[in-house]
Amino acid sequence: METTSFGDSLNDLLIELEVALQENSGITEIQVYHKDLARIVEAISNDTILSCEVVSSVDENGLIAIRISHPSVREIKISGGVETQNELPDDYYRGYDARYRLVYEHGGERFEMKKPNPEISLLIAAGVLTNDMDVIDLGCGEGRDSLALARRKCKKVCAVDISQAALDKLTEDAQRENLSNLEPVNDDLTTLGKIGDGSFDFAMNMGALHMLVKDRDRQMHLQQVLRILKPGGLFLVKHSREWLKGFRTVVWGKIQQAILKPGDVIPRRIWTGTGEMREIDMPFLPHRVAEPENLVTEVTNAGFTFERNASDTKEGGFGNSYSILFRKPL
Known part of the structure; x- marks a missing residue:
């Protein structure tokens, strides 16, 4: 007990x-x-x-x-591997914009937690993330981390997401709080075509890399992060190691499938502005898990160096996940 x-x-x-x-x-x-x-x-x-x-x-x-x-949590597996990657349409990643819109259409105030990821405060306290840095939040969603950094008076916070619906929510909050140091950018994480070379001291991907399933897309994203960072710049990655456990919106007891495939409909929880919790049906979107050692290999192969482990958590935003800090070589 x-x-x-x-x-x-x-x-x-x-x-x-x-x-x-x-x-x-x-x-x-x-x-x-x-x-x-x-x-x-x-x-x-x-x-x-x-x-x-x-x-x-x-x-x-x-x-x-x-x-x-x-009840005991039963095992639910996610279909994966090269075969599944090949079956996915090229625009599978854009399904996340449709997910945000579905949440808002059903009265949800937001899909994500409001409080920032705990790693942000830890890195600030350790002096790793400082106010004189230009920061980019890659896959920012509704801005739980971007807004927190802007409130802390970071010099510049660029919030990037493929979902305009999520960015609209972020923009409303930023305007309400007069956060002039926060810039929302609607862009694809695999190309980052609106972001210039060597523009940032600190980049973070807090739970969006596991949304990129295809090897090609992940490699493209990592190369783009390497491009937009200044020499010696830091890259914080938060990644899921297990899809089901710890995700606050998943109604795991109602999932009927033993193996989930992209497109399967599953129940998810949303919360209204008054705190009411509702269940709505959502398509299961492609999702890729990875153990820390595999992520380190993947990111260092892209040209980064390993800096330190940042956290290992089961908090309710991204479930059973961990964070690792990398650096772009000088």
Whole structure:
């Protein structure tokens, strides 16, 4: 039995709870601080996979113990390999723009978490990522990291994504906060045709490289990153090692297929602006996993040098993932 304390945000609770339950089988006891216990119990009880019961009353600190039970996570595999790569259309990567639009059409406020990836704060604290750097966020999505860096007054933050819908969401937030140092750019990660040579001190790809499935596309992206970085520039990569576990939007208990193929429809969770959680059907998009040692080989073969491991996490944004820092040679 595992005990975890959560903060006041109901959305954060549900996200962290999903991750915890996917990593543990059997019974988990969760200790929850929250102003409205009824909302928590209702949200968990309405989940078609989980069940819960209150096992203690409110103590003097407002601490409630809720016991959550869930079924064991069964193995779900993703079809892959050279054969699958050859079957994919050339524009498969553009399916991510359609995914964002689908979320918004169904009332979702956003598809991603608002809080930035934890590696960002760690690298800032370590003095690796500094405010005098020109930074580019490759595959920025709705801007969870780009916005955080712009708020920290980085000299320049260029936010690149193939999805104009996601960039529109990012732009709304940036304009609302008057973040003049943030520049959204609609571009393809395999070509980066709108980005000049040697333009940036720090590049990051926080969960977009695993969306590039074909060997050719990944190699093209890495060559473009090498091109746009200044000599000695840093490249932070966050990559998934396991698709299912830890992804906060995946309703894993409802996935019927034993092997997922691109185009299969699966249920995903979205959240509205009021915090309401909804389930909608989404096409399964191509996704590639890799172990850290394989990613290091792939990126160093493209011309980078290995700098350091940055993190190994099961946080709810990109699931079971890790981050590695590379450098462009001088």
